[in-house]
Amino acid sequence: MKINIKNIIFINESKILFILIALLLIFSILGQVIAFGGNDISVQKHIAKIFFGIIVAYAVAITNLKFWENVSYIFYLISFFCLLLVEILGVIKLGAQRWIDLYIITLQPSEFMKIALILALSRYYSSLSIFELKQLKFHLFPLFITFLPVLLILKQPDLGTAVLLMGIGVGMSFLAGFPFKPFCYTVIAFFCLCPIGWRFLHDYQKNRILDFLDPERDPLGTGYHVLQSKIAIGSGHIFGKGIFHGTQGGLNFLPEKHTDFIFTTISEEMGFVGSILIIMIFIGIIFYFFHVGSESKSKFARHMCKGLALLLFIHVFVNIGMVIGMLPVVGIPLPFLSYGGSSLLTFMFSIGLILSALLRNYYKY
Amino acid sequence: MLRDDNFHKELIFRSKVVSIIILLLCLILIANLYLLQIRYSKKYQLMSDKNRIKVLPLLPKRGRIFSADGIILANNEYTHRLIMDYCSKKTFQKNIDELKKYLYLSETDIENLENQRRKRIANITVKDKLSRDEYVKVAMNLFKCNGVYISNIYSRNYTMPYEFSHLLGYVSKQSKEIQFLTGRTGIELLFNEELKGKIGNIQHEINSIGNKVRIIEKEEPVNGKDIVLSTHAELQKYIYDLLAPYKVGACCVLDITGKVLALVSVPGYNINNMSNGPSPSEWKEWTTSIYKPLLDRYSSSTYPPGSVFKIIVAYAALKEKLISKEEKLLCLGGIKHDNHVFHCWNRNGHGWINITEALSKSCDCFFFELAKKLGIERLNKYAKEFGFGKKTGIELPNEKSGLIPSREWKFLKYGTNWYAYETMLAGIGQGSVLSTLIQTATMLGKIYSDNINYRPTILNNNINNNEVVHLNKYCLDIVKASLKQVCWTGTASGSCRTNYGIAGKTGSSQVRSLKSGEAGMNQKLLEWKHRDHAFFVGAAPLDSPQYIVAVLIEHGGGGARVAAPIARKIFDKLILKNNEN
Numbered sequence: 001m002k003i004n005i006k007n008i009i010f011i012n013e014s015k016i017l018f019i020l021i022a023l024l025l026i027f028s029i030l031g032q033v034i035a036f037g038g039n040d041i042s043v044q045k046h047i048a049k050i051f052f053g054i055i056v057a058y059a060v061a062i063t064n065l066k067f068w069e070n071v072s073y074i075f076y077l078i079s080f081f082c083l084l085l086v087e088i089l090g091v092i093k094l095g096a097q098r099w100i101d102l103y104i105i106t107l108q109p110s111e112f113m114k115i116a117l118i119l120a121l122s123r124y125y126s127s128l129s130i131f132e133l134k135q136l137k138f139h140l141f142p143l144f145i146t147f148l149p150v151l152l153i154l155k156q157p158d159l160g161t162a163v164l165l166m167g168i169g170v171g172m173s174f175l176a177g178f179p180f181k182p183f184c185y186t187v188i189a190f191f192c193l194c195p196i197g198w199r200f201l202h203d204y205q206k207n208r209i210l211d212f213l214d215p216e217r218d219p220l221g222t223g224y225h226v227l228q229s230k231i232a233i234g235s236g237h238i239f240g241k242g243i244f245h246g247t248q249g250g251l252n253f254l255p256e257k258h259t260d261f262i263f264t265t266i267s268e269e270m271g272f273v274g275s276i277l278i279i280m281i282f283i284g285i286i287f288y289f290f291h292v293g294s295e296s297k298s299k300f301a302r303h304m305c306k307g308l309a310l311l312l313f314i315h316v317f318v319n320i321g322m323v324i325g326m327l328p329v330v331g332i333p334l335p336f337l338s339y340g341g342s343s344l345l346t347f348m349f350s351i352g353l354i355l356s357a358l359l360r361n362y363y364k365y
Numbered sequence: 366m367l368r369d370d371n372f373h374k375e376l377i378f379r380s381k382v383v384s385i386i387i388l389l390l391c392l393i394l395i396a397n398l399y400l401l402q403i404r405y406s407k408k409y410q411l412m413s414d415k416n417r418i419k420v421l422p423l424l425p426k427r428g429r430i431f432s433a434d435g436i437i438l439a440n441n442e443y444t445h446r447l448i449m450d451y452c453s454k455k456t457f458q459k460n461i462d463e464l465k466k467y468l469y470l471s472e473t474d475i476e477n478l479e480n481q482r483r484k485r486i487a488n489i490t491v492k493d494k495l496s497r498d499e500y501v502k503v504a505m506n507l508f509k510c511n512g513v514y515i516s517n518i519y520s521r522n523y524t525m526p527y528e529f530s531h532l533l534g535y536v537s538k539q540s541k542e543i544q545f546l547t548g549r550t551g552i553e554l555l556f557n558e559e560l561k562g563k564i565g566n567i568q569h570e571i572n573s574i575g576n577k578v579r580i581i582e583k584e585e586p587v588n589g590k591d592i593v594l595s596t597h598a599e600l601q602k603y604i605y606d607l608l609a610p611y612k613v614g615a616c617c618v619l620d621i622t623g624k625v626l627a628l629v630s631v632p633g634y635n636i637n638n639m640s641n642g643p644s645p646s647e648w649k650e651w652t653t654s655i656y657k658p659l660l661d662r663y664s665s666s667t668y669p670p671g672s673v674f675k676i677i678v679a680y681a682a683l684k685e686k687l688i689s690k691e692e693k694l695l696c697l698g699g700i701k702h703d704n705h706v707f708h709c710w711n712r713n714g715h716g717w718i719n720i721t722e723a724l725s726k727s728c729d730c731f732f733f734e735l736a737k738k739l740g741i742e743r744l745n746k747y748a749k750e751f752g753f754g755k756k757t758g759i760e761l762p763n764e765k766s767g768l769i770p771s772r773e774w775k776f777l778k779y780g781t782n783w784y785a786y787e788t789m790l791a792g793i794g795q796g797s798v799l800s801t802l803i804q805t806a807t808m809l810g811k812i813y814s815d816n817i818n819y820r821p822t823i824l825n826n827n828i829n830n831n832e833v834v835h836l837n838k839y840c841l842d843i844v845k846a847s848l849k850q851v852c853w854t855g856t857a858s859g860s861c862r863t864n865y866g867i868a869g870k871t872g873s874s875q876v877r878s879l880k881s882g883e884a885g886m887n888q889k890l891l892e893w894k895h896r897d898h899a900f901f902v903g904a905a906p907l908d909s910p911q912y913i914v915a916v917l918i919e920h921g922g923g924g925a926r927v928a929a930p931i932a933r934k935i936f937d938k939l940i941l942k943n944n945e946n
């Protein structure tokens with residue numbers, strides 16, 4: 001059966017998602033305009049990327065979900081292969097080996113790994129019967145395909161993405177019915193192993209965690225970013241300093257103000273009201289994902305939607321937690337708002353997948 | 366089927382648990398945002414302002430000081446000062462390495478700067494008074510440094526640093542951080558409130574690397590008021606040059622209305638260097654020299670007035686009718702008191718002399734007798750009346766009041782009784798009597814202005830509107846006639862016999878009791894610090910005295926031989942110049 005754009009837009013259920021995404025994209029453009037101090041070529045690039053993302057999302061949405069189910073393992077393998085490739089001939093940027101240079105654009109395979117992992121886990125879980133799901137041994141394979149890329153990404157090093165993938169893997173297997181007692185044991189064992197993991201961390205990662213535990217440890221050195229971010233957010237008060245009147249961002253006291261710290265930039269100028277609005281929109285989208293998942297008739301779609309919701313949530317929580325000094329600084333961007341193509345593409349892709357899952361309820365293929 | 370249902374319910378339950386966890390975590394985020402943005406917002410707003418706002422003081426011009434003849438004595442010189450903001454050690458090192466290329470910085474300089482940086486001083490002065498060459502080089506390369514800037518400031522410049530050193534005093538920075546000049550001594554200290562003006566400030570918005578973005582607020586400084594002194598720069602310089610060969614001395618020139626025309630103390634010191642911070646060698650020289658250049662000799666140092674004090678004893682005795690104009694007393698070169706002989710300076714004695722001759726020849730025996738008759742109480746009363754033993758009230762800091770002894774004073778100080786011989790010694794201005802040069806000049810001023818309320822002043826437009834209280838005319842005439850005789854036939858006749866006429870009194874005050882065999886010895890043979898202080902106070906011209914000159918040469922020898930010729934030259938300068946005009 002053929003689907004056209006009208007069909008997607010006029011489904012009542014998807015209207016709310018469109019409104020939320022539209023609001024978020026407005027914030028996104030506004031945020032970049034603030035961060036770059038007006039109409040900058042970078043802002044135009046960002047808008048172009050958004051339009052490209054919308055096209056990608058549309059293309060994904062009108063693709064049969066069955067297709068994504070079928071290619072999920074291949075997609076996973078390709079992503080994994082790319083990660084290996086990064087390991088071998090990746091480009092070193094900002095002290096970490098995360099990018100592949102394709103001459104035209106640089107790709108960050110760990111971004112695609114997020115989606116690939118969710119798809120692969122969903123496919124695997126949807127192929128299991130209820131009887132099998134209750135058994136521990138069938139849950140070992142998901143753990144295996146989660147930790148394989150996690151190890152590679154840890155080596156880049158990219159603690160944030162590694163933790164994120166682990167979160168998705170653990171969360172999805174919990175939602176898929178990982179036996180309760182072993183689940184608890186695993187979690188406890190994991191926390192016991194943390195001190196050993198400390199030894200394998202890089203100095204800058206250790207510093208970030210120490211700074212998180214004691215923000216005044218080195219206010220001009222490693223703790224500078226978080227302190228300046230807190231000052232910016234805190235000085236925003238209820239309604240903010242007004243668009244273009246932010247001093248922390250405008251006078252460059254804020255680091256990374258258009259990427260990881262975009263929330264700070266917006267929060268300083270729009271205050272508590274703006275911050276809450278952004279968080280509310282994200283909560284809305286996350287629960288919309290959950291909702292689509294629980295309403296979905298296909299098992300694959302059900303797992304996938306929950307996985308995507310987890311992905312979005314962990315991103316939002318870790319990023320905002322980090323800029324307000326609640327969590328250690330790990331380089332995790334804020335979905336849709338941060339400047340950067342790979343991240344935007346990933347989330348547009350997931351929006352497309354959600355829409356595709358939604359449409360699958362209405363149209364029998 | 367039942368077991369499947371249970372499992373299905375379990376999965377739904379788990380979904381709910383995850384949803385609730387997600388909601389809770391989002392609530393924690395919101396709670397944290399609430400704390401940051403609403404609860405503790407004030408704190409972060411302050412921190413944000415501290416980040417972006419830099420306040421720089423705007424310094425006012427310090428008021429200038431003029432002499433009565435219109436010469437600028439203290440001016441403000443426009444200089445460039447290189448200043449560095451507080452920064453991290455790495456930036457500091459980078460800045461210093463860069464600056465070293467353009468100006469000379471010694472190792473100790475750099476160490477000092479580093480110490481200041483460690484104390485977190487906000488604005489460190491890297492170098493003061495950049496030369497033109499350095500200024501151009503540094504200014505062109507300033508962009509290579511972080512948080513370094515050149516501040517254009519006014520520093521104090523004195524046109525006659527030695528001649529006016531004690532009178533003007535010097536200035537220095539108020540504190541290490543604020544380059545605001547404040548007076549430390551002399552006129553600069555006493556009139557600091559008028560001179561200093563009001564400091565302003567400018568608030569700049571700066572970005573993260575310390576560059577100025579815009580001006581937020583500006584408060585203009587208020588310049589200090591100018592001051593015109595009654596002193597004549599030319600005269601001051603003339604007198605300084607006259608005194609300079611005598612190493613230590615002072616001179617005070619007053620006019621009949623009380624205005625100070627010159628106030629000199631030698632040796633002087635360079636107040637320009639003092640204001641900018643003297644070099645260690647200079648500082649050592651000034652503080653350890655036996656001539657003590659930092660000390661002024663006209664108001665902060667006290668001396669036994671010596672024979673000059675006899676003027677008061679004479680006036681007191683005449684006023685109390687203890688002696689008449691013609692009454693004669695016998696001087697045999699010494700007077701015996703309690704088995705001790707008190708010698709006159711002239712061992713051969715002056716014979717029978719009246720009060721006029723006694724003053725003009727400065728006979729000690731005559732005044733021993735008068736003092737004995739007067740007693741210390743009356744002597745004390747008249748001395749105070751003529752301004753001894755208390756401050757004259759001239760606008761100078763650190764003025765000493767001197768000392769006129771009394772029974773109570775001695776009892777409180779030493780716990781012993783007053784002896785008659787002490788009154789005798791006080792009668793010739795020795796013993797415990799101490800006075801400043803200004804006091805002796807004021808005393809003569811009171812006599813020649815015929816006003817007991819005569820008071821010296823340093824300001825040009827200051828009018829002494831105290832009520833005029835006249836002295837006893839009969840006594841005054843005798844004293845004045847005697848003082849005229851001093852310069853005509855008496856001790857100062859060798860140097861002060863002039864057409865216009867000078868009236869005055871010489872004085873030589875001993876600094877220690879004579880050892881046997883030293884009496885009448887040539888003063889030049891004594892060690893410098895044991896020689897007598899030489900005094901001369903005089904007024905001229907005789908028909909209507911306009912000028913009072915008091916000269917002191919510390920350890921100069923005799924007053925007649927050393928101090929009087931200097932006074933003569935000063936009078937010549939004052940009076941003959943006027944006649945030429």
